[in-house]
Amino acid sequence: MADGLAAGGIAPSAVAESATGSVPLRLAEKLVAAGQRMDRRGWVPATSGNLSARLPGERIAITRSGVHKGFLETSDIIEVDLSGRSLTPGMKPSAETLLHCQIYALWPEIGSVLHGHSVPATALTMALPGSPAIHLEGYEILKAWSDVVSTHDVSMALPIIDNDQDMPRLAARLQPLLEQGRAPIGYVLRGHGIYVWGSDVNAALYRLEALEFLLATEIERRKLV
Ligand SMILES: CSC[C@@H](O)[C@@H](O)C(=O)COP(=O)(O)O
Ligand SMILES: [Zn+2]
16 A cells, blocks of 8 residues: 555544545545545546545545535535445535446456546547557656556556446447446547546655556557658
8 A cells, every 4th residue: 555554545543524424534634635636636627527536335425516626625525425326415526426336346356437628638639539548658657557567668658538418328339348447547528528546645656657657658659750
């Protein structure tokens, strides 16, 4: 674990209740800090992006819908079940909750899912209409996915999925791709943004940072060749 926390970023002995109820305060604070960092990097303009972390007992802590991710309060981190149903009365979870739930349902080792709307992710996917993937080759920073990459000498496919406002339909299109291991470092939604995940909030954040670096670099590289 990146910071010595238990799986999912929760240290049971250090749990304090947040204003939202049973989301551990420390975990809510971690998601708030991750939102602030994503905002500082320009990855969550307006109210875009959403952040989540796994809780014990088939529950997920996730940002509520429509708030600016750079100005999150711990009370904006609410609880849903694995099907995406809100467990925090009166609070609407992220519109994209289902995309987070699908990752947690597939892989028990995943503790956090992050989604941002950066310029590189949006521009590059729009510049590649009809393309099913961006192939990232030869980059040292691919080793940020140390569970699947141990050398720069690889080619990793980053799938591009056409955007859709219908989340069940979008999740259904993503499901086979995820199940078949065709999104080993995350995926991008065309004209929309990035989804990445990791063992805890910090691990997911490092991977988001690595992927943002890769996409920005890929845009620069394509200008030079
Ligand atoms: C500001 S538009 C962005 C939304 O449509 C959506 O894509 C998004 O990322 C944030 O939705 P949210 O419901 O706040 O989690
Ligand atoms: Zn989005």
